[in-house]
Amino acid sequence: MDKQLQQIRKDFPILNQKVNDEPLVYLDNAATSQKPNQVIDEVVRYYKNDNANTRRGVHTLGERATEEFETARQKVQQFINAKESREIIFTKGATDSLNLVASTYGEDNIAAGDEIVISIMEHHSNLIPWQQLANRKKAILKYIGLTADGQLDMEDAKKKITDKTKIVSITHASNVLGVTNDIKQLAQIAHAHKAIMVADGAQAVPHMPVDVQDLNVDFYAFSGHKMLAPMGIGVLYGKADLLKVMSPYQYGGEMIDFVEKYQSTWTDIPWKFEAGTQNVSGAVGLGKAIDYLSSIGMENVENYEKDLVAYVLPKLLEIDGLTVYGPHDADHHSGVISFNLQNLHPHDVATALDMDGVAIRAGHHCAQPLMKYLNLVATARASFYIYNNKQDADELIQAICDTKEFFKV
C-alpha cells in the first residue's frame, strides 16, 4: 500500500517544481489540495468532447453532458453512502452548502427563542450563516466548548443541546486543532431532542471514509477542491424527506416545474436546489477525484496519513519553543497541525518556511472565535495529504529549525 502511495506523487505535476530555488514541499492541504493528472485530464476531456448545457437541449452533446453530471452525482452518493442520488446537491463548495441549509431549512424552521448549537472550533462558514440566522430570527446561538487538550467537550454538548434546540451544526474534522468529532454521537443527542444534525465535512471527506447513513446526519457539506477535484464544486447531502419540503435556495432556470406570471412551482429534488447553469466540468472532475481516491481506498488514505502524523508530530513536539495546538497524542491528531514558534509571529514563520520551499498557512484560519477562545492571534499550520511523505515531514522540521536559528528564538 505504502508503495502505491509512494508512486502517486508523479500524478501531481505541480509538486515537481522549485520554489525560491528549493524543491516545493506543499503542506497547505487544509486550504486546498493539488490535482492529479487524471482529474486535470478529465476536465480537459469533458471540454474537448462533451461540453454542453445540461437538461436543456435534445441534442447529443446536451445528453452527454447531462449524463456525465448525473453520473458524478451517483459517484458522490456511493462515496459517502447516501441512500439515493437525489440526496446529493451540487454547490460551489462547503460554504455554499452550509449557507444553503441555513437560508432554506433554517429560514423555514427557526423561530424566536429557538436554539442553534454549534461549537467554538467552527470555521467561519459553519458559524456566520447560523449567527446571522439567529440574529434575523431572534433565536439563540450556543457554542459547545473544548476540553483541555482541544477536543470537543461532549459533556458540554449534552448540556448545550436541549429541547429548545432545533439545529446542531458541527465540523466533522477541525481545520485548526486536528481533531475529529464524534458526529454519530452528536446526531444521537440532537435527534433525542428532535433537533436536526448538520455536519461540516470539508476537512473529513478528503481524509477518511464517511458514511452519512451510519453517521445519521440530516445534512452534510463538503468541498471538491480539498479532495483533488477542481475549485468551485461542492456537495450538500440532505435526507430526501427534509429536502422535499424545503424552500428553494435560489430561483431561476432549471429549478422550476411551471412558471406563470404570478406563481411558480418547483421541480423535484435535487434540481430544485440547483438553479441556473451548473459547474458540470467541476462535477465531472469531482467524479474523477472520487475514482482516484476510491482506487487507493479511503481506509488506506486514513492509515497512510495516520502514519505520517505518528512520524511528524513527535518530532515537532521535540522542537524547543514550539507549541502544537490540539491533542499531542498522534492517535487523536489528524494531518492538520497548527503550531507557534515561541513568540515569533506565524507570518514570519510562514515567510521563512517559504524561503525553504515549504508552503504552510499562517493566520486565523477563518476561525476567529476559536483563536480568541485559545487566546491566540494566529497560528502557523502545516497540513498533509496523500502525496506528502516522510521526506516532506523532514523538510518541514529542518525548515523550522532553520527559522529558529535565523530569528534566534
Add this chain to the structure above:
Amino acid sequence: MSLNGLNSLYREVILDHSEHPHHKQSLSSATNKITLKNPTCGDVINLEIKLDGDKITDIGFTGEGCTISQSSASMMTDAVLNKTTAESLEMAHIFSDMVMGKEHSQADLDKLGDAAILSSIMQFPARIKCATLCWWALRKSLGDEDDD
C-alpha cells in the same frame, strides 16, 4: 539553505525595531485614536496621536502583529513625530508608493528615515499589508481616506 534570502527582508534594523519597538505605549492625552485590523491575519494596531495645532507632538501604538508590522509601526512613529499632518501624510504616500514598487526619488526616501528600509518588502508581496497597516492607520486617523 535558502533562508539567506530572508536577510534582505529581516535586516538588522528591522529586527531591532521589532524587538525593541519605539513609542509602543498608549498616550494619556491623545487627540486622535484609531484601531485598524488586517482581516486576513488578525493583526491589530491601535494608533494614538497627540496633535498640537497641526503638529504631531506625541505618538504611540499598541496591538499585535508580526515582525514586519511591529517594526514598521516603530519606524513610522519615529518618522512622523514632530512633523505636521501634511508632512506625515506626504510620507505615508511616499511609503505606499515605495512598497508598491513605484518610482521614488532618493530625497523622498530620505524623508522616511529607517522606514525606507522596508522597500525590500516588494520582494515579498504577501507581506506588503503587514508593512502598510500602520501607515493606513496614520492616514485614517488624520482624516486622509482616499484610496490610491
